[in-house]
Amino acid sequence: MSQVTYSLGVASPYAIGIGDFNNDNRMDLVVTNNGTDNIALLVGYGNGIFASAKMYSTRSSSSISIAIGDLNKDNRLDIAFINNDTSTIGIMLGYDEFFPIQTTYSTGTSPCSVAVGDFNHDTRLDIVVANRDSNTIGVLLGYGDGFFANQTTYSTGSWPVSIAVGDFNNDSNLDIVIANFGSNNVSVFLGYGNGSFASQTTYSTGSTPQAVAVGDFNNNTYLDIVVANADGNTVSVLLGYGDGSFANQTTYSTGSDPVFVAVGDFNNDTQLDIDITLVFHLRVCR
Template sequence: MTYCGHIFLFFPFWYSFSFILVHSETDSGTIGGLLCFNEVAISNGIHFRHTDGRHGEKYYLETPGSGLAWFDYDNDGDSDLYFVNSTDVSGRNSVPPSTNALYRNNGNGSFTDVTVDAGVNHEGYGFGCCVGDYDNDGFKDIYITNFGVNVLYHNNGNGTFTDVTKEAGVGDEQWSTGAAFADYDRDGDLDLFVANYVEYRLEDDPICYWVSSRFDNKSDAWKPRKKDTFHSPLLVRHRIYCLPKNFEGAPDVFYRNNGDGTFTDVTHESGLGNLDGKGLGAVWSDYDNDGDADLFVANDTTPNMLYQNKNDGTFVNVALHAGVVAVGKNGIPLSGMGTSFGDYNNDGKLDLVVTNFENDPNCLYRNNGDGTFSDETYSSGVGKNSLPYLAWGVGFLDLDNSGHQDMFVANGHIDDNVKVYTPSAAYAQQNQIFLNLGDSSFREISNQCGPGLQLKKVSRGAAFADYDNDGDIDIAISNSNQTPDLLQNDSDNQNHWLIIETVGTTSNRDGIGTRVTIVTEGGQQIREVKSGSSYLCQNDMRLHFGLGNAEMIDEVMVRWPSGLVEQFKNVKGDQFLRATEGEGLTVAHIPKSW
């Protein structure tokens, strides 16, 4: 059911006028217009519900939530959806037990739960996931991060998966979070980075309180207390989740693909073994444009890491030099959560966004092209509007097909009783869209984006795909201890678009790490094929370009991880294309009209 087409019938005049304010024109096309999203998860057959097991004990394990993945597991041309789930650790076993879930896209806007038939009904305490064809057999595999042993599912190519974790040697047993595949050594197969969070044992989980005076309810009178060490008739104790500072960081892990279905742990020799990271978000990108994959890791209350690939099997952390460590005014590192690279100002250089805790801004870094970044958090319009929210999933994506990448942010608090220590905060929060105005600035327009953006949920991961193959980007959101949201893009504009799928031959089969540049009358745009991004999530690997008014692309340039560069002239827009390494562009399938 679609609601956006009738939005003006149901809202008062002031709300209608707010849509008009979003509409503007640039040389490349319409920015904004009627940008509208409808929530369609249940109506389209998605009945998954996330379970974190909370029953009031306030186990720290319950706070991060879980991610999800868009990927075409059956190679039928549309994006299927995989949800990572957690479980009950309190001893009150859920019946039936909560499991991860795979929903097959039926190609008509609906989904079918194929979890059991596909063999991916993992029952662990899950957090994140990433996708990559690690054995180059033409079928996308999926890696799941857990508290406990991680899981690698091999795609058998017949609609089923096999757990090959033990044989592959990638069963890290720590508290793992973000993960991502990349071909760091450019040998044609995918290697795997796994971010780990903190050293944690359920039986050693500390008890934390906020203590307030019975006579003074001001927030500056509240102090955190670890353990119940005192009693006073003048004080009120509020049980809350503990903070990251109550735990030691866990070292990250990096696996090199041996090319035979197995991996070797090369964490130490590669230089990626951050011992104190408290890592959450992880994303690979060639930020310095030298042809190899670099790595950014968002850390929670410890400095973020930007690992520059030295092209000799090793990395060096250049975050301080690059200016992306992310510290507050007091010099204390921020709480890095989700992260993404994208060229928001279309200058040919990949910029960086990192989400953070409430009262700290989401950080936007503009790539200067010389190995450094400039902090544009507040000058861009992103900073002030992100302060009230606790942010997680994030991505650069062109929601209105204007030719400029907008930003989506998923929000939600960790404490269901957050108001006892921050009265102005909320547990369930509104997610946000920042509209790119085409002048290196953004406008927060969430209230003008239709009913799907008016929802208030406890959101965590956000992943992006054109699931209905109509040429615009839709959004899937994992909500902690709730059902997910599927925000269908029903925006009304006449802008054009292009979507490109990459298939490697010498490079890895998915083409992960491939950079595609297009040139139109509106300027230049770049995209990279990625595994893992946002927060604990996997986006559709197909590359989406909004074209604005342009019906024709003057040039498409594809730079593969192998080093091969291919150029194609006068490519028509409004197409799904497949770029096969060394073989050119072909039509992948026909766009759908609903």
């Protein structure tokens, strides 16, 4: 399979999201561009080909993480993205094939990662952000109209850099897991279902965990955790007990500098596999 490339000008693409932003039942791409104060939207034609990129200003030279969801309940996908250099999160509400000027909300210092979920069971999407230099996460509850409350913060380990969301204790409330780059562990925050969370419980990982994801790796209906350990050249798998607690890590060797992790069934055997991005390579672990 040969690649098709698309120009983003002088931008340095950093994070990518996929969704149908114009409701034509075709997948589109949105890309955060580090260093150029913008994000790019590439509208899909449904045949694997995309239109030229449309650029939208973020007023930030360091937009490095993105999350997608319907933030104002108009049945159109919207985007939330991290502005690392201005310590804000930007919201752009989707209208057909374009995004208006962003609305920003203050975060902690040097936010690195963002995710969305309904943390208080009001059918409105909320936001959680990892504030790296503040050693906190910030939870911003959504009003359902594209606007959000100010963040409520919870202490993490050192340098939280990656977020994943899931129900770890089978109580139908969303929980949060954070990879703490500076303290070589993950923090698990169990949700109460009202938008608030218990204090963190930490579990050891390998050296400098860079990315975290969740999935049921042993088919017991309980969510597990996988972490990419950049300096350890390993991935850590922490199996969940279904009550919000996890077993000690089992590690697997990777290539040099694993910095991103994704989960999916890549060989159609109904077993989840792990995809690791290395600094210069891509590796799939089955």
